[in-house]
Amino acid sequence: MTDAVGALAALGRTRPDRALLGRALGQLDARYRLGLKITAEPHLAAIMAEFVSRLADAFGPLSALRGRTVLDIACGSNSSRSPVTGLETAEFEPWMCRLLLELGARPVGIDIGDLAGEAFENHRVDLGVPGALDFLAAGSFDAIHESRLFGSPEFRAAHGPSTERIRREIHRQERRLLRPGGILIHSDGRPVGRGSMPLGRRGASRAKSAGPYPAQR
Numbered sequence: 001m002t003d004a005v006g007a008l009a010a011l012g013r014t015r016p017d018r019a020l021l022g023r024a025l026g027q028l029d030a031r032y033r034l035g036l037k038i039t040a041e042p043h044l045a046a047i048m049a050e051f052v053s054r055l056a057d058a059f060g061p062l063s064a065l066r067g068r069t070v071l072d073i074a075c076g077s078n079s080s081r082s083p084v085t086g087l088e089t090a091e092f093e094p095w096m097c098r099l100l101l102e103l104g105a106r107p108v109g110i111d112i113g114d115l116a117g118e119a120f121e122n123h124r125v126d127l128g129v130p131g132a133l134d135f136l137a138a139g140s141f142d143a144i145h146e147s148r149l150f151g152s153p154e155f156r157a158a159h160g161p162s163t164e165r166i167r168r169e170i171h172r173q174e175r176r177l178l179r180p181g182g183i184l185i186h187s188d189g190r191p192v193g194r195g196s197m198p199l200g201r202r203g204a205s206r207a208k209s210a211g212p213y214p215a216q217r
């Protein structure tokens with residue numbers, strides 16, 4: 001394990017979490033050369049750290065992820081591009097789904113990019129198409145993660161003026177797909193329903209039910 005991967009494992013908030021993370025990240029290093037990719041693109045370490053923190057904020061002990069179904073909307077892919085350079089980047093490979101899988105969860109990744117060969121369930125879907133998520137069963141996810149879709153170069157190029165319509169449609173689908181009491185994790189930090197949340201809980205909230213959704217989003 002490289003120093004960078006070891007530093008990520010140290011972000012676990014308890015000794016058991018650090019052990020669990022160490023094993024999971026070690027697998028990502030062996031399978032996907034995580035450490036080498038961080039060396040080549042150092043910002044990837046910040047993205048991974050952010051994912052670890054989101055999971056700990058949302059679930060508490062990382063062992064709580066075992067067996068949970070988690071939908072990752074615009075999960076990243078092996079052909080995703082950087083909004084900064086416009087070039088393909090390791091930063092937006094499907095790291096959250098890979099990490100969830102290694103932590104014992106059951107991730108389902110959705111993206112328009114190339115996910116061939118990934119070990120988690122995935123679907124190549126254009127989220128700009130109305131009803132794109134209709135094929136997923138209502139109330140079937142314990143948690144939904146949606147991160148950095150709307151600023152992505154692929155999305156802006158294809159759907160720029162329609163962004164707000166698509167955002168509303170995706171959020172409607174999230175309400176349908178989340179089981180009652182399920183957890184919604186958004187990257188934009190806008191809390192769902194209540195006023196502002198402390199930073200530590202940013203972007204993670206529990207749905208009261210899969211039915212009516214708090215108005216803010």
Ligand SMILES: C[S@@+](CC[C@H](N)C(=O)[O-])C[C@H]1O[C@@H](n2cnc3c(N)ncnc32)[C@H](O)[C@@H]1O
Nearest residue numbers: 074076077080111112113126127147152154155
């Ligand atoms: C900036 S990356 C974010 C990846 C990951 N969620 C993260 O937070 O690091 C944006 C992702 O959105 C995907 N994407 C862009 N437009 C899409 C569309 N119309 N349908 C599905 N996925 C799309 C891209 O392929 C890319 O993987």
